Amino acid sequence: MGNIELKNAIEEALDSIRPHLAEDGGNVEVVEIGKDGVVKIKWLGACRSCDMSEMTLKAGVEQTILQKLPQIKKVIAVA
Numbered sequence: 001m002g003n004i005e006l007k008n009a010i011e012e013a014l015d016s017i018r019p020h021l022a023e024d025g026g027n028v029e030v031v032e033i034g035k036d037g038v039v040k041i042k043w044l045g046a047c048r049s050c051d052m053s054e055m056t057l058k059a060g061v062e063q064t065i066l067q068k069l070p071q072i073k074k075v076i077a078v079a
Contacts, residue, residue: 006033006069013068017060021047028061037073039065053077 001009010030021027026047032040041061047053054077062075 001071003033006071009069010039010065010072013065014061017064020060021045021056024050026050031078037071039072039075040078041075042078 007030010033014028014030018027024047025045027044028047029042029044030039031042034040041057043050043053047056050056057075057077065072065075
C-alpha cells in the first residue's frame, strides 16, 4: 500500500469517529505517517484543550486505526 493509499485508509478510519469528536466541537488531522508505523495526529477545535484527549487518543483514534490497518503500530498526538 502506497503512502497516498495509506493516508486515505487512515482518513477513512478516522471518518468513523469524527462525528463523535464533532459532537464536542473537535476534530483530528493526520500530520505524518512514519515509515516506522507511527501516525502523528493533531487535535483540532475543542480537542486541543480537552482533558480527555489522551483517553480519546488511545481508546478511540488509535484503536480505530489499528483495527483497520494492522501495519500501523502506534498513534501519537503532536502540537
